[in-house]
Amino acid sequence: MSQAECRACRGDWPPAAAFIAACGSAKAYLHDDQFFPGWTVLVLDRHVTELYELDGGERGALMEAVSDVARALASVYGAVKMNYELLGNQLPHIHWHLIPRTADDPIPRAPVWTLPHEPRALAPGEQRTRIEAIRAQLR
Amino acid sequence: MSQAECRACRGDWPPAAAFIAACGSAKAYLHDDQFFPGWTVLVLDRHVTELYELDGGERGALMEAVSDVARALASVYGAVKMNYELLGNQLPHIHWHLIPRTADDPIPRAPVWTLPHEPRALAPGEQRTRIEAIRAQLR
Numbered sequence: 001m002s003q004a005e006c007r008a009c010r011g012d013w014p015p016a017a018a019f020i021a022a023c024g025s026a027k028a029y030l031h032d033d034q035f036f037p038g039w040t041v042l043v044l045d046r047h048v049t050e051l052y053e054l055d056g057g058e059r060g061a062l063m064e065a066v067s068d069v070a071r072a073l074a075s076v077y078g079a080v081k082m083n084y085e086l087l088g089n090q091l092p093h094i095h096w097h098l099i100p101r102t103a104d105d106p107i108p109r110a111p112v113w114t115l116p117h118e119p120r121a122l123a124p125g126e127q128r129t130r131i132e133a134i135r136a137q138l139r
Numbered sequence: 140m141s142q143a144e145c146r147a148c149r150g151d152w153p154p155a156a157a158f159i160a161a162c163g164s165a166k167a168y169l170h171d172d173q174f175f176p177g178w179t180v181l182v183l184d185r186h187v188t189e190l191y192e193l194d195g196g197e198r199g200a201l202m203e204a205v206s207d208v209a210r211a212l213a214s215v216y217g218a219v220k221m222n223y224e225l226l227g228n229q230l231p232h233i234h235w236h237l238i239p240r241t242a243d244d245p246i247p248r249a250p251v252w253t254l255p256h257e258p259r260a261l262a263p264g265e266q267r268t269r270i271e272a273i274r275a276q277l278r
Binding site: 049050051052054056059060063064066067068070071074081082083084085086087088089090092101108109110111113114 | 188189190191193195198199202203205206207209210213220221222223224225226227228229231240247248249250252253
């Protein structure tokens with residue numbers, strides 16, 4: 001996939017209203033689907049596909065951002081476990097799925113992908129409140 | 140979960156025959172289920188649950204190992220994309236799932252967890268051959 005074809009590079013995804021924070025060379029956004037509350041995507045600014053295609057310094061900085069955002073999400077959402085996933089099967093532009101798993105999770109022992117469900121979009125006000133809460137933990 | 144209750148700390152998992160290589164503070168093993176060929180787990184030596192509970196140096200070293208193993212697997216298995224997943228929903232001892240996704244993958248656009256299947260164990264000779272091939276790429 002070229003950068004011209006990439007939704008992340010074109011700015012078509014994620015939507016601007018979901019923006020949480022810039023974290024070094026990546027940006028965090030609340031995921032469109034909040035069925036699992038707090039699901040966040042951390043999108044690398046530049047178009048790279050694999051972790052091993054970054055140089056060591058870039059990779060280290062990205063992973064510090066992953067760690068910082070995961071810690072903030074765990075705090076805001078009361079996670080019993082965080083899930084960290086870099087897949088890119090549909091969009092091969094590095095973006096981490098960071099998913100708080102909570103005590104009242106419908107499938108606490110399984111990956112989120114195993115539960116078919118209708119995506120849950122937040123109302124704009126609720127989305128802003130959630131984003132502010134995450135930002136406050138990132139400071 | 141205490142270390143005494145942890146299968147990874149007790150040495151009950153992964154099985155020794157699946158050992159690929161020591162990578163700094165973690166060890167790589169071929170996953171029991173080879174339905175998706177090359178699925179590897181990289182298990183941290185010590186009992187830590189979340190990425191943000193490691194200090195920066197440990198986290199950086201672990202992610203260099205993740206990157207090195209992923210690169211080796213991509214080469215051996217001809218991956219079109221690597222998947223990198225740190226979940227711990229069942230075993231909260233840091234272990235990365237590193238999964239080569241190939242052109243003849245049955246579900247190339249979806250996470251591996253969405254395809255129910257019978258686990259595929261390799262015959263011992265095939266397992267050894269695969270492990271040797273991965274080791275050769277890690278050198």
